[in-house]
Each structure stands twice: as C-alpha cells, then as structure tokens.
Amino acid sequence: MAVASLIGTTIEWYDFFLYGTASALVFNRLFFPTFDPLTGTLAAFGTYAVGFFARPIGGIVIGHYGDKIGRKSMLVLTLVVMGIATFLIGLLPTYEQIGPWAAGGLILLRVAQGFGVGGEWGGAVLMAVEHAPPGMRGYYGSWPQIGVPAGLVLSTAVFAVFSSLPEAQFLSWGWRVPFLLSALLVIVGLMIRVRILETPAFSRLKEDAREARQPIVEVLTTYPKQVLLAIGARFAENGAFYIYSVFVLTYATQQVKMSQQIVLNGILIGAGIELLAIPLFGALSDRVGRRPVYLFGAFATALWAYPLFRLLDTGSPPLVWLALIVAFVSSHAAMYGPQAAFLSELFGTRVRYSGASLGAQLAGVVAGAPAPFVATLLLARYGSIALVMYLIVMAIVTIVSVVLASETHRDQID
Secondary structure (H helix, E strand, O other): OOOHHHHHHHHHHHHHHHHHHHHHHHHHHHHOOOOOHHHHHHHHHHHHHHHHHHHHHHHHHHHHHHHOOHHHHHHHHHHHHHHHHHHHHHOOOOOOHHOOHHHHHHHHHHHHHHEEEHHHHHHHHHHOOOOOOOOOOOHHHHHHHHHHHHHHHHHHHHOOOOOHOOOOHHHHHHHHHHHHOHHHHHHHHHHHOOOOOOOHHHHHHHHHHOOOOOOOHHHHOOOHHHHHHHHHHHHHHHHHHHHHHHHHHHHHHOOOOOOOHHHHHHHHHHHHHHHHHHHEEEEEEEEOHHHHHHHHHHHHHHHHHHHHHHHHHHHHHHHHHHHHHHHHHHHHHHHHHHHHHHHHHHOOHHHHHHHHHHHHHHHHHHHHHHHHHHHHHHHHHHHHHHHHHHHHHHHHHHHHHHHHHHOOOOOOOO
C-alpha cells in the first residue's frame, strides 16, 4: 500500500514540478517574450503561483468526497485531472502563435494542475497512514511523501535531457516532450491505483454510517486550531522547498551566471539523497515523536539560510551541490518525513481527508505559492541578504506552530 501511494504520488508531482522548472527556464521566453528577462520571469512565476491558489479548492472539494465516498476513488480522479492538464500544456501554442491567449491557456491548465494535486495529497497520505501497523504511522506516512522528491528528480532529469538540445530545438519542441510523456505515466499510475483497497479506518466509518454530513464545516467548527497549526507547521517546509527547487534556478543562472545544467544536476543530487532521508526521518518520528524531528528541520532551515546563498555565490559546482544537498536533507526531509502522520493525526477519521488537505493546501497558498515570486522581488531590491531573512522568518513561523501543537505519535486513530 505504501509503495502504491508512492508511485501514484510521484507521477502527480512529476506533473506539478515540470511546470516549476519550465517557469524558471522556458515560459518567460515563450509566453511572456515582450517583457525584459526579470519581468518575464516574474510573470512566469506568477502563473506558477496560480496553481497553489487552486490547491485549497481541490483539497476542499476532493476532501469532501474523500470523507463521504472514500479515499481510493478520489485518488483515481486526481490522477486523471493532473495527467490531462499536464499533457495539454505540452500541446499549448506559444505567444508567437496566438499572442496573449497563450498565457491565458497556461493559467487555466495550471489551475487544473493545482486543483488535482490539492485533492491528491490528503488521499495519498491517508491511504498510507490509515493502513499503517501500530507504531509505524510516521514511517508508512513518509512513503507518499517520498513522491515529492521522486517527482522532482524525475521531472528535473527528463527536463535536463531535453534542455541539453540546441537552444532553438529546445525552445521549439524539446520543452514539450516532458509534458507529453505524462500520458504514459498516468496510465501506469491508474493501473496501480484502481487495484488498491479502501483504508480500514474509513471502511469501519462507512459500515457504522458515521460519515460527516458536511466535512469542511465540521473541520472549521471543531478543528480550527489544528488547521492553523497545520498551516504554520508547513510554512518553512513548503516555502523553503520552492526556494531550493525552483528559485535557485533563477538565482544561479541570472545572478551568479552559472550553467542551468549544473544547477539542475545539483537539484537532482539533493532530491535524490532526500529520497532516502524522508523515510528515515518518518521512522525516527515513530520513536522520539513528531515534534522533535520536525523542529530539527525547522531550525536547520534557519541556520542553513546564510550558508546556502554564500555557497551558491561561489559558482563552484561542488559547493553549489553541497548547498542543495544540505538544504534538501537536513532542512526539508526532516520536516517532510513526519509531516503526513503529524497532520493526519490532528483530525478525526470523519473529517481527516478534509482537515489535513485544507491545512496543508492553505499553507501552499501563503508559503509555497509566493516563495519564488517574493524571492525574485527581494533579490532585485535588497540583494541576497533579504533571501536569508525570508527563510529565517518562515522557519520561525513553523517553530512556533510546532511548539504549540500537541505530540501525536502515540495517539490512536479511530
């Protein structure tokens, strides 16, 4: 079950991350060519952020039916939505062909991506957490979380292959291929997801006819504190991750004048090592608790903020790769490993899909969505020291939220 969740989640995040990489390297030139490079990049990151604003809507709508109908059917639906949207991006005409309508189509398909991934996360982690043996929810819940760096590795690797083409070929057709390949991955994912079983916790709920009539209303009236704490807990994890995986491409190529291939390789290496670190941190949280492991990652985010950009400024490939490895492993993985179990345990089974999805996806709106955009503005106006302070502020929000939250690793889930 954990492996099935991992494979499906990897495919969905492959789709979502392709857009981020293309925003940093391609979309500014193909869909916003009338702007100067910086403004074009800001516009591309603006469309990138739109997907995050659709994620809470997906979390609410898909979460509602996930709490009433079941986890499995919603996972199949979200995979189809993501796959179709990503495939169509690969077919989208550019500004040169249809003018401003190209940007409009890009935004519409990004909204569809955000809706799909917003509903997918809650279902994927609940399939793992609610199937987990006693005392192993952190470890089992970490498996769908591996899908994020796995999707990042896969999307970055595929994009790196085609970005090595001559520039004219890459801008003409090469950038489209990674998006079109999504169709094949979705077919594989559907073959796996239609075979998985509903979770025991939800099955018992269904048998006893205890489903919530209006899950999202019950979440907001019964669990408002937990929603806020979930948002805060994700602040540093989500915001910093998109600095590490998306904004560094802009920073290194435009500010440091490095080859995009070197930076893509660094992201690949860092995310690849994180694949191994996430389940280790998830398992550790089963032993020592969710909060200590999560706090380690939040403090690491703050402490590594200054060294991260100083190492990037050197332009040295080994030092750039070191900067990204530490960022992905010590900062992000330590928070992301226990996160699925931690957020799921904050809510009862009746509304767990809706509650966990709402808290997680609202964090994407306030932290993840604006991160590349805000970082680009801060860099242009104040320089890299403002980027350091930005990461530290996000870390402080997460530290406070996790300290205020209850320890949940020994709690039973009904």
